[in-house]
Amino acid sequence: MCLASSSLASFAADLRVEGLQSIKESEALDLLGDRLEHVKAKPPSPARASDAAFLLETLLKRQGFQTPDVKAEISGNTIRLVVNEGPRLSIGSVNVPGFEEEDQVRLSRLFKLPGQERVLRPGQEPPFRESDVPEGLKLVEADFRSRGYWQAEAKVEKRGVIPGTAEIAFVIRVDPGRLHHLGAPRFDGAPPELLESLRTKAAPHVGKVADTDLLTTLRGEIEGIFRATGYPLETFKMNRILESGVLTPRFIIKFGTRQRLGDIIVKGTVKTKVERITKRFEDLRGEWFNAEVFDKRLKKVLATGAFSSVRVENNTDESGMLDATLQIVEGKARGASAYGGFGSYEGAILGLKYHDRNLMGNLWNFSTGLEVSSRGILGDIRLSDPWLFDTDTYLGLRLFSVTRALEGYEKFETGVSAEFSRDDFGEYIDASIIFGSSIVNISEDGIPRDQLGETVYTHNYVRADVGYDRRDDPVSPTRGYHINALLEAGFIAADENSNYVRFDTNAGGYIPIGKKGQVNLGARMGMLFPSSGAAEFPIDLRLFTGGADTVRSYRFNELGPRTRSNDPLGGETYWVTNAEYVHALFGPIKGVGFVDAGHLIGIGNGFDFESPEIAAGLGIRIDLPVGPIRLEYGHNLTEDLGEPSGTWHFAIGTAF
Structure with missing residues (x-):
């Protein structure tokens, strides 16, 4: 049997293309690809040769040959395709x-x-x-x-x-014809009880230019109302009625029996405690099935990192009661990793990390790591619960120890913190509150002792942070804006006890210009209200600015008042504004030009906008999934005696 197979294989047809002038024979054979496997698999025959000629002639027409002529000839075991190209356009x-x-x-x-x-x-x-x-x-x-x-x-x-x-x-x-604007939509077949909600949802769009982005948004929002109210859609079409510059969307709707959520059944788990998943949906049971909320919570289950996939199987009875079965595949929860990086201030960075994303089957995320840079060593242990007491409250616990070599002093700190946050304040709002306590020991390394403030103290604080984010991408935004505000109150237990209140706010806006350009605008401000003066307030708790994310003509934290040793002294108020133009060059590479301005005012000197430091510069950015890699040079336009003329910065992530 093997001999017979070998014999047949020896008579399989060979294929040659001759007479080509404009393209190579190899290119013609590539065009044919596997279309001729049936021709080459058996000995040549007139029928197979004719098929090959027809296919090549058709493909040559696709390549711009207007009247190609292909003749097939058989020579022994070879099919010769002789081409007369004719004109090619x-x-x-x-x-x-x-x-x-x-x-x-x-x-x-x-x-x-x-x-x-x-x-x-x-x-x-x-x-x-x-x-x-x-x-x-x-x-x-x-x-x-x-x-x-x-x-x-x-x-x-x-x-x-x-x-x-x-x-x-x-x-x-x-x-082009007339520019069309959106008219009030029609909802043919919609349930009467939803008509008011549908019209209200569409109302903000009426009168706007009826481009495809607007229609896609409108369609998604209308469909979302049905998904959120338990109506399964059997037919959902959107037609367009054009009249006198008005585009009227006509939704054609057919829906099934309205559904309520019944049981949540979890299958496939081995380590995970099932009730940790089912309780995420408990408050939805018995209510009209809200697919939007259901999917959102399911995404949060996946976001724990404990599962490689989740598939939903819905079963609805005649009364409309829907039971959802979650077919879960658990992923590899435990692992170790190493990472490295480089920053213009931190220098080389190396780290090791171990994690368990499903500790004890409770979907708790545990991690511990060690990071070493030219500035010091950081070790920390973290434990987080995404649903504290089966609620929507996130809890993150941290135990850390860090030693840092800073400009003019060294710092050793050990502490703990607890972060609480919720993401149900609104679609674009994030809010958190952190309670923390640490023991700090500062030693002088150039800065005179009397300018360091307290050097051995216990720091207890509470910090509230809220953000409103409308960027299209938080990693590499191209449009939108964001606003953040932080309020912190702290108590310092030392030889001279003191307290403080700190307020910081920052905002950024991103405006596309044409197809390749983008203007980014940023602003930030911080104010510190210490109960003690500069001689007592710890230097590491003061405000600093300057660097790759603020005024780029200065190194990190080096703008503002100086100590007698010419090291950064810090202050109690600051402000920074940024403007930059980013232009795509080729591939992921972009060029940037920027202007920064800012000022840092020392403790006890209030707040003013006088004598700002101004930087202008150029840079290159490379877009990566982790954020843009930035290489930038900021030139000091307001250089005074003793100040740098400019500084290079290497950083990862957006400037603001």
């Missing part, structure tokens, strides 16, 4: 008169797109095929519809072969 310049240059470039690329998908090598113009013309025109019209011109029409006004070339030049005439 490609799409050259595409002019769309009446629009800005940037728009013309975009529309030209859209028109060429159907042929661009068949380009064989970089730099080649797309091959011309007559059937690509109407497809390209439809893409141009779709671009206008996406921006609210729903009756746009595109047509070829002129075309012809450019003399001395094999390229066809096109002139495309586009009539």
